Amino acid sequence: MSALDILLWVAVPYISLAVFVVGHIWRYRYDKFGWTTRSSQLYENRLLRLGSPLFHFGILLVAIGHIGGLLVPKSWTEAVGISDTAYHVVAVVLGVLAGACTLFGAAILVYRRRTVGPVFSATTRNDKLMYVLLVGAIVLGLGTTVLGNLTADPHDYRETVSPWFRSILILRPEPALMAAAPLGFQLHVLVAFALFAFWPFSRLVHVFSMPLGYLTRPYVVYRSRDEQLGSRPTRRGWERVP
Amino acid sequence: MRVMAQMAMVMNLDKCIGCHTCSVTCKQAWTNRSGVEYVWFNNVETRPGLGYPRTYEDQERWRGGWTVNRRGRLKLKGGGRLRKLLTIFSNPKLPSIDDYYEPWTYDYDTLTSAPLQEHTPVARPRSLISGEPTKITWSANWDDNLGGAPDHGHRDPMLKGIEDKVRFEFEQTFMFYLPRICEHCLNPSCAASCPSGAIYKRSEDGIVLVDQDRCRGWRMCVSGCPYKKVYFNHRTGKAEKCTFCFPRVEVGLPTVCAETCVGRLRYIGLVLYDADRVLEAASTPDDTDLYEAQRRVFLDPNDPEVVRAAERAGIPRDWIEAAQRSPVHALITTFKVALPLHPEYRTMPMVWYIPPLSPVVDVVRDTGHDAEDHGNLFAAIEALRIPVEYLARLFTAGDVEPVNAVLRRLAAMRAYMRDINLGREPREEVAMRVGMTGEQVYDMYRLLALAKYDERYVIPPAHAEQAHGLEELATECSLDYEGGPGMGGSGPFGENSGGASPIAVENFRMLRDRQTTDTIAAPLDKDNRVNLLNWDGKGRPDGLFPPREHPGGGDPAGEVEPKP
Ligand code: SF4
Ligand code: SF4
Ligand code: SF4
Numbered sequence: 001m002s003a004l005d006i007l008l009w010v011a012v013p014y015i016s017l018a019v020f021v022v023g024h025i026w027r028y029r030y031d032k033f034g035w036t037t038r039s040s041q042l043y044e045n046r047l048l049r050l051g052s053p054l055f056h057f058g059i060l061l062v063a064i065g066h067i068g069g070l071l072v073p074k075s076w077t078e079a080v081g082i083s084d085t086a087y088h089v090v091a092v093v094l095g096v097l098a099g100a101c102t103l104f105g106a107a108i109l110v111y112r113r114r115t116v117g118p119v120f121s122a123t124t125r126n127d128k129l130m131y132v133l134l135v136g137a138i139v140l141g142l143g144t145t146v147l148g149n150l151t152a153d154p155h156d157y158r159e160t161v162s163p164w165f166r167s168i169l170i171l172r173p174e175p176a177l178m179a180a181a182p183l184g185f186q187l188h189v190l191v192a193f194a195l196f197a198f199w200p201f202s203r204l205v206h207v208f209s210m211p212l213g214y215l216t217r218p219y220v221v222y223r224s225r226d227e228q229l230g231s232r233p234t235r236r237g238w239e240r241v242p
Numbered sequence: 243m244r245v246m247a248q249m250a251m252v253m254n255l256d257k258c259i260g261c262h263t264c265s266v267t268c269k270q271a272w273t274n275r276s277g278v279e280y281v282w283f284n285n286v287e288t289r290p291g292l293g294y295p296r297t298y299e300d301q302e303r304w305r306g307g308w309t310v311n312r313r314g315r316l317k318l319k320g321g322g323r324l325r326k327l328l329t330i331f332s333n334p335k336l337p338s339i340d341d342y343y344e345p346w347t348y349d350y351d352t353l354t355s356a357p358l359q360e361h362t363p364v365a366r367p368r369s370l371i372s373g374e375p376t377k378i379t380w381s382a383n384w385d386d387n388l389g390g391a392p393d394h395g396h397r398d399p400m401l402k403g404i405e406d407k408v409r410f411e412f413e414q415t416f417m418f419y420l421p422r423i424c425e426h427c428l429n430p431s432c433a434a435s436c437p438s439g440a441i442y443k444r445s446e447d448g449i450v451l452v453d454q455d456r457c458r459g460w461r462m463c464v465s466g467c468p469y470k471k472v473y474f475n476h477r478t479g480k481a482e483k484c485t486f487c488f489p490r491v492e493v494g495l496p497t498v499c500a501e502t503c504v505g506r507l508r509y510i511g512l513v514l515y516d517a518d519r520v521l522e523a524a525s526t527p528d529d530t531d532l533y534e535a536q537r538r539v540f541l542d543p544n545d546p547e548v549v550r551a552a553e554r555a556g557i558p559r560d561w562i563e564a565a566q567r568s569p570v571h572a573l574i575t576t577f578k579v580a581l582p583l584h585p586e587y588r589t590m591p592m593v594w595y596i597p598p599l600s601p602v603v604d605v606v607r608d609t610g611h612d613a614e615d616h617g618n619l620f621a622a623i624e625a626l627r628i629p630v631e632y633l634a635r636l637f638t639a640g641d642v643e644p645v646n647a648v649l650r651r652l653a654a655m656r657a658y659m660r661d662i663n664l665g666r667e668p669r670e671e672v673a674m675r676v677g678m679t680g681e682q683v684y685d686m687y688r689l690l691a692l693a694k695y696d697e698r699y700v701i702p703p704a705h706a707e708q709a710h711g712l713e714e715l716a717t718e719c720s721l722d723y724e725g726g727p728g729m730g731g732s733g734p735f736g737e738n739s740g741g742a743s744p745i746a747v748e749n750f751r752m753l754r755d756r757q758t759t760d761t762i763a764a765p766l767d768k769d770n771r772v773n774l775l776n777w778d779g780k781g782r783p784d785g786l787f788p789p790r791e792h793p794g795g796g797d798p799a800g801e802v803e804p805k806p
Contacts, residue, residue, distance in 0.1 A: 032455035038479035039459050041332065042339050043371065049332045056331040117372040118339075122476065209458040211330075211437030215323050219434035223442040223453075225492075225704065 001176055008190065009175035013168050016193035023200025024208065037206040043118040047108055055105025061098035062141075065091070070165045074158045088156075092149055099142035106135055130202040133195040140191055144184030155182050161189065244517040245541060245552040247561055248428065248448035248592055249486060249510065249701070250570045251500065252580045253421055254690060255598040256652070257507035260387065260419035262286050264499035264508075268423075271498045272485070277477025279345030279370045282382050283484035284499045286421045290398045290408060290632065291385045294422075295341040298470040299584065300399035305335050306468030307431050307587030308524060316525045316588065318434055320465050326437060335465040336474075343380040345370040371476075388417050400635045407628050416601035416629045420636070423499060424471040424484035425583065425591030426450050428515065428539070429524045432483070435466025441481075446704070447512075448592065449486045457481050468587035494703035509693075511568030511700045512561060513592070514541040514552060524588045530641035532585035539590070540575060543568070564702035569689055570594070577678075577686045579648050581637035596690075597637055597645055599652040601629040616657035616672050623649045651676045655690070658683045 028035065041048050069091060077087055110131060113119050148154045164177035178186065199205070268284040285294045293299060301307060305320040320326070320335055348365035356363035369376035385391060391410040395401075401408055409415050426443075430450050433441040440456035441463055443449070452463070452472070459479040463472040472483045487497035491510075495501070500508035516539055523535040541548045543565035552562050565571065573580040573596065580594035599619075606622045607613040623630060623646055630649065634642040654676040661668045662684075673683045689697065 033478070033480075035455075036457065036459040036479035039461055039474070040476070041336055041461060042474050042476050045332070045336070045338055049334075052331040117374060118369075121373055206458055209438065211327070211439075211458070211460065213439065214327060214437040217439055219318075220430060221433055221436075221439050221442040222445045225444050225446045 001179065005175045005179045008186075009164065009178040010168075010173045012190065012193055013173075016197040017168075019197040020199055023197075024205065027200045027205060035205055035209065036203070037209075038122075038203050040119045040122055043122070044112060044116045047112040047116070051105045051108030051112060053105070054101050055109055058098050058100075058102030058105055059138075061094070062102055062138075065095050065098060069158065070162050073162070073166070084156075088154070092145065092154075095145055096142070099138065099145065103135075103138050103142055106138060110135065126202055130195075130198065130204060133191060133198055134204075137188060137191045137195050140184065140188040144182070144188055148182070148184065155185070157181065157185060161185050243541075243548075243551050245514055245548065245555045245557060246448065246517045247446065247552075247557055247565065248513045248515055249426065249491060250448075250513045250592040250594070251423070251497075252509040252570050252573045252594045252596065254505075254507040254509075254596040255418055255420065256596065256600050257505035258286070258419040258421055258598075259505055260286055260288065261504050262383065263502050263504050264421055265382075267502040268484075268499045271487070273482070275477075276370070277475040278473065278482060280339065280342045280382070281473040281475070281482065283471070283473075284421060284423045285382055286419050287383065288386050288388055288417055289420050289636070290395055290401055290410075290415075290417065291388065291391065292394060292397055294382050295337045295470050296380075297341075297397060297399050298337075298468075301468055301587065304337070304465065304468070304470070306466055306470070307589055308429070308434075309588070310525055310527060314525060314527060316521065318431060318466065319468075320435065320462075326435065326462055330437065330460055330462070333461045333465055336461055337464070337470065339371060339476075340380075343382060343384070344376060346376055346378060388415060391415070400632060404628060404631060408632070416604070418598040418601060420583075420595075421499075422469065422471070422583070423497075423593060424450065424467075424486070425469055425589065425593045426484075426486055427592060428517075428520050428536075428590035429588065430467075431587070431589050432463040432467040432472050435462040436460070437462055441472075441483075444488075447488075447491070449488050449491070450483070451485060451488070452481050452483055454478075454480055454482075468584065468589065469591070491701055492704040494701050496699040496701060500699065506698065509569040509573060509689075509698050511570035512543075512565040512702070513568065513571055513574070514543050514548060514557075514562075514565050515539045516541055520590060524590055529586040529639040532588065533582060533638050533641070533644055536582060536585060536590050537575065540571070542575070543571065558702075561702045564700050567700045569693065569698060569700060572689060577651070577682070577689075579651055579686070579690075581644060581648060583637060584639070585637075586639035595637060596652070597633045597648055599649055599656070602626055602649060602653070603656075614656055614660045616654050616675065619653035619656065620650055620675075623653065647676070651678065651686075654678070655683050655687050659687050 074084075078084070113123055113127075113131075160177045160181040164174055164181075167174040167177070178189070265282055265284045265286055269282065272283060273279075273281045282294065287293045298304060298306075301319060307319050308316050309319045311317050318326075321329075346367045346369050349368055350365045352363045353365055367376050367378050368374065385394065388395060388410060395408070395410045396405045426449055428448070430441070430443060433443060433450060436457075437460050438456055438458045440453045440458070442451060442453065444451065457480040459474070459481070461474055461481070463481050463483075464470070464474055466472075467483075472481050474480075475482050487495075487499075490497060490501075496508075496510050500510055519539050523532075523539045526532050526535040541552075543549070543552075543562060549562055552565075553559070570580075574594055579596050581597060582591050582594050584591065602619060602622050603613045605626060606618050611618045613619070627642075630642050630645055631640075633649075634640050634645045638644045654672050658668055658672045658680065661672075668680055668684075670680045673680045678686075
């Protein structure tokens with residue numbers, strides 16, 4: 001195992017994940033005000049109405065697929081009697097479908113960003129980098145899946161990528177597994193980790209604001225006035241008397 | 243009984259001259275920043291007219307507010323929680339910038355830098371959204387004073403069914419101004435639509451606010467508010483709304499829009515209400531009963547039992563006293579001349595209006611009759627079906643009876659007071675015809691016509707003991723807070739990231755930023771373009787004046803070169 005393997009399949013993932021976690025904590029504490037979807041729907045709705053749901057629902061499916069594929073060991077699915085071929089067919093069909101939706105949605109959104117004037121001028125450099133990484137990861141992932149399955153003997157990532165990813169998570173990295181995977185998977189993984197490292201500093205943070213609490217909270221929220229009245233902090237000795 | 247206090251406003255529409263001072267001062271105070279150019283927390287619309295944003299009252303289209311379903315339960319008109327979450331990626335009912343208008347500035351720079359030419363250079367409009375040259379086709383009050391009304395006045399949603407009866411020819415029409423701010427509803431559908439729970443109603447004074455740190459830009463509140471009084475800041479990606487000027491109200495000052503109102507037609511005061519009965523009242527099956535239902539939610543602050551319950555609920559003594567003196571309570575409950583705007587939206591709005599008698603008076607006067615005579619006015623109120631019906635659509639979900647009653651009271655007051663002003667014996671029977679005593683009519687007149695500042699605005703400060711340290715008192719520099727004024731600049735994720743800064747300071751900083759850089763409108767030559775709208779007359783923003791030829795001294799007279 002070369003030093004490069006260690007670097008790519010041990011160091012890079014850990015650094016990326018660390019940046020991902022610490023970055024989010026830092027951003028949440030430092031920049032709650034900047035934590036937003038920064039929607040551009042006000043400027044343009046016709047393309048967004050099509051592209052945005054396609055992309056977002058697609059990528060949610062893709063995410064669920066990845067969680068299943070990466071975290072559930074092959075032995076478990078076999079234990080409940082799902083044959084390898086059945087699993088593979090379902091995974092490929094659903095994966096390609098969801099991936100295609102995502103990519104198509106993303107294409108519409110990128111096209112919209114580029115051609116609709118107000119949307120384009122509201123696009124920051126940060127957004128552009130994010131788009132490159134995100135679309136890059138999607139294209140590589142989808143391409144690997146499609147091309148791999150065109151060959152007679154598609155690579156079974158559940159023998160290499162998945163156990164390697166789990167080995168990272170349980171802090172006993174086995175870089176050799178990943179080093180044995182085909183180039184397509186390797187590139188996809190590397191771009192994905194670059195995306196993870198960039199994530200907390202981009203608008204992608206809004207993923208973690210998925211407002212599921214809305215389903216259960218009371219409709220109208222009451223809150224007490226801030227301790228601080230007016231617009232500057234209370235000075236010592238002038239605190240509110242209960 | 244769960245007593246809560248609500249800061250509320252009443253506007254007397256007869257006195258509004260449509261000067262837009264309130265809109266402009268509010269804008270200068272709160273929305274003079276990029277991203278909110280099109281935002282008018284206070285706007286004044288001419289009615290009949292389209293309103294702002296255009297046709298916002300057409301809830302079949304925009305689906306704001308609440309509705310009762312077949313089982314009589316209150317639900318959001320725009321769909322329940324699950325539906326909201328499923329449409330979160332593309333809000334189906336969001337007004338686009340075209341429904342507001344595309345904000346613009348002018349490239350004033352050409353006025354000073356254009357080369358010698360035959361024609362006088364002009365400053366052309368530029369969109370503040372795209373930065374491109376633009377054509378101005380609409381604005382926040384494009385149809386002011388029925389401007390263009392023959393063309394689009396009939397699209398006023400409140401005219402549905404009576405379009406052909408309303409005349410828009412200048413001599414024949416009636417019109418009045420409707421200043422609007424956020425209603426700070428008792429049952430706010432904006433808050434109910436917010437997936438993040440970022441919009442909250444303050445339990446002390448009922449002011450509805452958006453927590454800028456928790457808003458994630460889902461835009462559901464914009465659709466949810468039937469009055470379209472939540473706006474989306476397209477630069478920060480957060481929702482913003484009228485704050486009832488809480489930093490001022492907290493120290494006992496009236497809101498900016500009320501303070502600067504030229505007609506002195508705004509009243510601010512507390513209303514006590516029973517929070518346990520809000521839902522029940524909002525679910526009243528019949529739209530036309532909602533006005534009464536909402537009034538029944540209000541509590542009488544002079545009732546000892548209410549006072550005891552209020553004290554138990556932790557409402558301070560001076561607040562209860564303020565509620566007893568509240569002009570808002572008097573106009574709504576004692577004199578019964580104030581009506582809610584669109585009670586049928588079921589949000590229980592808390593900015594109420596005294597409908598204008600002037601359309602009626604004008605007609606009576608124009609026909610040569612005595613417009614101060616209650617008999618003539620009463621007859622005209624009965625006869626002038628269209629204006630009254632229109633007012634009823636705005637204020638009582640179409641029920642003309644309450645509007646008639648209010649107009650008759652105002653007419654009676656007019657007639658009663660004329661006798662007094664002419665030194666005649668006032669006629670008690672005029673007051674009795676509208677179910678009041680002469681003394682009550684006089685009190686009402688006092689409140690509507692004479693009331694001084696401290697009678698129009700009865701605002702108990704949040705905590706007087708703190709007043710010294712509060713922002714709006716000028717005993718200390720209000721920019722003197724930790725971190726310093728405007729020192730921060732922007733965070734690493736664009737101009738709108740980083741910690742939240744105090745509102746006044748934020749405005750200060752934004753103003754300064756806009757004076758010096760205006761990237762959205764002037765992408766390339768931003769250094770020599772300046773937004774005059776935001777220039778306060780101080781300093782020399784780059785590009786406003788031609789560069790000095792000899793910086794740092796020399797004979798000043800030498801700078802005045804003869805220009806070709
Ligand atoms: S009027 Fe104000 S409080 Fe009422 S729903 Fe609209 S934004 Fe919310
Ligand atoms: S209360 Fe304040 S924020 Fe609201 S409209 Fe009036 S001035 Fe503007
Ligand atoms: S300042 Fe007063 S009179 Fe002028 S438009 Fe506003 S509400 Fe009407």
